[in-house]
Amino acid sequence: MTDLTTLEAETYQKPRNQWWDVWDQFKTHKGALIGAAFFIFVLIFVFLGPIFWTLDAQYIDIRARSQGPSWAHPMGTDQLGRDTLSRIMVGGQTSLLVGLTAMLLALIVGTLVGVLAGYFKRLDGILMRLTDLFLALPLLPLLLVIIMLFRDTLRAQFGPEKGIFILIVFVIGITSWMQTARIVRGDVLALKEREFVLAARSIGTPPYRMITRHVLPNVLSPIMVSATLGIANAIITESALSFLGLGFPSDFPTWGRLLFDGTDWLQRNPERVIWPGLAISLTVLSVNYIGDGLRDALDPRIRGR
Amino acid sequence: MFDTSQRKKLVSVKGLKMYFPIHTGLMRRHTGDVKAVDDVSFDIYEGETLGLVGESGCGKSTCGRAVLRLYDPTAGTIEVDSTDISTMSQGDLRKMRPVMQMVFQDPQASLNPRMSVADIIGEPLREHTRKSKAERLDRIYELMDAVGLNRDFANRYPHEFSGGQRQRIGIARALALNPKFIVCDEPIAALDVSIQAQVVNLLEDLQGELGLTYLFISHDLSMVRHIADRVAVMYLGKVVELAPREGLYADPKHPYTVALLSAVPEPDPAAHDEANRIILQGDVPSPSNPPQGCNFCTRCPRVMDICKQQDPEFREIEPGRFVACHLYNQ
Numbered sequence: 001m002t003d004l005t006t007l008e009a010e011t012y013q014k015p016r017n018q019w020w021d022v023w024d025q026f027k028t029h030k031g032a033l034i035g036a037a038f039f040i041f042v043l044i045f046v047f048l049g050p051i052f053w054t055l056d057a058q059y060i061d062i063r064a065r066s067q068g069p070s071w072a073h074p075m076g077t078d079q080l081g082r083d084t085l086s087r088i089m090v091g092g093q094t095s096l097l098v099g100l101t102a103m104l105l106a107l108i109v110g111t112l113v114g115v116l117a118g119y120f121k122r123l124d125g126i127l128m129r130l131t132d133l134f135l136a137l138p139l140l141p142l143l144l145v146i147i148m149l150f151r152d153t154l155r156a157q158f159g160p161e162k163g164i165f166i167l168i169v170f171v172i173g174i175t176s177w178m179q180t181a182r183i184v185r186g187d188v189l190a191l192k193e194r195e196f197v198l199a200a201r202s203i204g205t206p207p208y209r210m211i212t213r214h215v216l217p218n219v220l221s222p223i224m225v226s227a228t229l230g231i232a233n234a235i236i237t238e239s240a241l242s243f244l245g246l247g248f249p250s251d252f253p254t255w256g257r258l259l260f261d262g263t264d265w266l267q268r269n270p271e272r273v274i275w276p277g278l279a280i281s282l283t284v285l286s287v288n289y290i291g292d293g294l295r296d297a298l299d300p301r302i303r304g305r
Numbered sequence: 306m307f308d309t310s311q312r313k314k315l316v317s318v319k320g321l322k323m324y325f326p327i328h329t330g331l332m333r334r335h336t337g338d339v340k341a342v343d344d345v346s347f348d349i350y351e352g353e354t355l356g357l358v359g360e361s362g363c364g365k366s367t368c369g370r371a372v373l374r375l376y377d378p379t380a381g382t383i384e385v386d387s388t389d390i391s392t393m394s395q396g397d398l399r400k401m402r403p404v405m406q407m408v409f410q411d412p413q414a415s416l417n418p419r420m421s422v423a424d425i426i427g428e429p430l431r432e433h434t435r436k437s438k439a440e441r442l443d444r445i446y447e448l449m450d451a452v453g454l455n456r457d458f459a460n461r462y463p464h465e466f467s468g469g470q471r472q473r474i475g476i477a478r479a480l481a482l483n484p485k486f487i488v489c490d491e492p493i494a495a496l497d498v499s500i501q502a503q504v505v506n507l508l509e510d511l512q513g514e515l516g517l518t519y520l521f522i523s524h525d526l527s528m529v530r531h532i533a534d535r536v537a538v539m540y541l542g543k544v545v546e547l548a549p550r551e552g553l554y555a556d557p558k559h560p561y562t563v564a565l566l567s568a569v570p571e572p573d574p575a576a577h578d579e580a581n582r583i584i585l586q587g588d589v590p591s592p593s594n595p596p597q598g599c600n601f602c603t604r605c606p607r608v609m610d611i612c613k614q615q616d617p618e619f620r621e622i623e624p625g626r627f628v629a630c631h632l633y634n635q
Contacts, residue, residue: 195409195410196414198370199407199416199478200417200428202375202407203402203429203432204399205428205432206399213417213420213428218417300419300421
C-alpha cells in the first residue's frame with residue numbers, strides 16, 4: 001500500500017528530538033513567552049542589578065528617611081533611610097532562591113512519595129499514612145522545634161545566612177510536599193491500570209524504566225501545576241516565617257520581609273508595600289504562565305493545535 | 306485435518322487457573338475468588354493459529370494475559386518454547402519476553418500518548434538489544450514498512466492516527482524482536498469492519514512471512530473461522546470445546562458451541578429468517594460462584610441430571626477434538 005511511495009522517495013524525515021517540538025509549541029503560547037521574558041528580566045534585575053546600582057542595601061542614611069521616589073532613590077527609602085531599590089534587589093535574590101529551591105525540594109519529595117506509593121502497592125499504606133501524618137502536624141510548633149533544634153548547629157556549620165537559608169528551604173520543602181504526593185499518587189494509580197503500561201510489561205520493561213518512561217511523563221501536568229503554585233507558596237511562607245522572627249534576621253531584606261515592614265507605613269508611604277508586593281505577584285504570575293505553557297507544550301495531544 | 310503429532314508444540318498450557326481473590330469486610334478477609342480462568346489446558350503448535358472464542362467476561366483475555374505471565378497464575382504450568390514460565394521470576398521472564406509478545410485490544414489505550422511512533426516501536430529494541438541509534442532506526446523503518454505505515458509517521462504521536470493505523474503500530478511493536486508467539490487479544494474488536502479485514506490480512510501475511518504462531522482471542526466467530534487453524538471455545542473460565550476449524554464449524558459438539566454458532570449473523574435474508582437459532586435462557590452465572598457440576602448446566606438446552614452434580618471431564622472424543630460434556634461420555 002505505502003511501500004511504493006517509501007521506496008521511490010527516501011526523503012522521509014528523521015525522528016527529531018522531542019524537545020524541538022516542545023519548544024515550537026511553547027513559542028506559540030504568548031502568555032508563556034511573556035512570562036518567561038519577564039522572569040528572565042526579574043532574574044537579571046535581581047542578580048545583576050546590584051552591580052549597576054551600587055547603593056548598599058544596609059546603608060542607613062537617616063536624613064533621607066521615608067522619602068518618596070526621586071532620582072537618588074527611584075523607589076524611595078524606608079524609615080531608616082535605606083534605599084528601597086537596592087533592598088528589593090538584594091531581597092529578591094533570597095526570595096527567589098528560597099522559592100525555587102524549596103519548590104524543587106517539595107516537588108522531588110512529593111513526586112517520589114506519590115510515584116512510589118501509587119506504583120508499588122506494598123509501599124502505598126506506609127507512605128500515605130506518612131503523608132497524612134505530615135498533613136496533620138501543626139505547622140508552627142513544628143517550625144519552632146525545628147528551628148530551635150537546628151538553627152545554631154547550622155549557623156556554626158555554614159555561617160549565619162547560609163545556615164538560615166538551608167534551614168528555611170528545608171522547613172518549607174518538608175511541610176509542602178504532601179499535596180503533590182497525593183495528586184501524583186492518584187494519577188499514578190489510574191495510569192498503572194492503563195493498557196500501555198501492561199504493554200510495556202509484556203515487552204519486559206523493568207519497573208524503574210516503566211516509571212521514568214511511561215508513568216512520569218503522563219503525570220507531568222499535575223506536577224507542573226503544583227510546581228508553579230509551590231514557588232508562590234514558598235515565597236509567602238518565607239516572609240511569614242521572617243515576620244515571626246523564625247527566619248532571616250530582621251535587618252536582612254527579603255521580599256516578604258519588606259512587605260511586612262511596609263505595612264506599618266501603609267498610610268504615609270504606600271509605595272513601600274506596593275513595590276515588594278508587585279515584585280512577588282508579578283514573579284508568581286510569570287511563573288504560572290511559564291508552567292501553563294510548559295504543560296501544554298509537553299502534551300503531544302495539545303501540541304500543534 | 307492435519308496430523309498434529311509430528312508438529313512441534315510451541316506453547317503448552319496445562320491446568321491453568323487464574324483466580325482473583327475477593328476481600329470483604331473490615332479486616333479485608335479473603336472470602337472467595339473470581340475464577341476467571343479455571344483449569345484450562347491447550348497446546349499450540351508451531352506456525353498455527355489457535356482461535357479462542359467465547360462471550361464477554363468468559364475469561365478469554367485473562368487467559369491470554371496469564372499465558373504471557375502478565376498475571377501470576379494461581380495454578381497450572383505454561384510452557385513456551387520448551388521452557389516452563391509459570392513460576393519464573395519477573396527478572397528471568399524478561400529474557401523470555403522477546404519470544405512472546407502481545408497485540409492489545411484497544412489500540413488507543415495500548416500506546417503511550419506521550420511517545421512518538423518511533424519511540425513506541427523502538428521500546429522493545431531498547432530494552433532487549435544493544436543496537437545503536439541508527440541501527441534501531443533502520444529496524445523501526447523496516448517494521449513500519451512491514452505493517453504498511455508510511456515512514457514519515459515516525460515522528461507523530463498516537464492520537465494523530467486512525468484506529469487501524471494505531472493497531473498497525475501495536476503490531477509493529479509486537480514484531481520488533483522477531484517473536485515466535487504472539488497473543489492477539491481481540492486485535493480487531495475496536496475497529497470497523499473494513500479495517501478489520503485489513504488488519505486480519507496483515508496478521509495472516511506476517512504469519513506466512515515470519516512463521517509466527519498466534520493465540521487469536523476474539524468474540525467474532527466468522528473472523529476466527531477465517532484466520533484460525535484450530536478453535537477453542539470458552540465458557541465461564543473453562544474451555545468447553547477444542548477442535549480443528551472445519552470440524553468445529555461443520556459439526557459443533559458441545560451444546561454451548563452449537564448455540565454460539567447458531568447466533569452468527571446470516572447474510573442471506575431468506576436463510577436469516579429461517580435460521581434455527583438457539584436462544585439461551587438466563588444469564589451467565591457469576592465466576593465467583595459457579596454452579597455445581599458443569600458450568601453450563603444452568604442454561605444448557607440439553608441438560609441432564611448428571612450435569613448438575615459432576616463437572617464433565619475435558620476429553621478427546623475424536624482425534625484432535627476435545628469436548629467437556631456429559632453427552633459424549635456415555
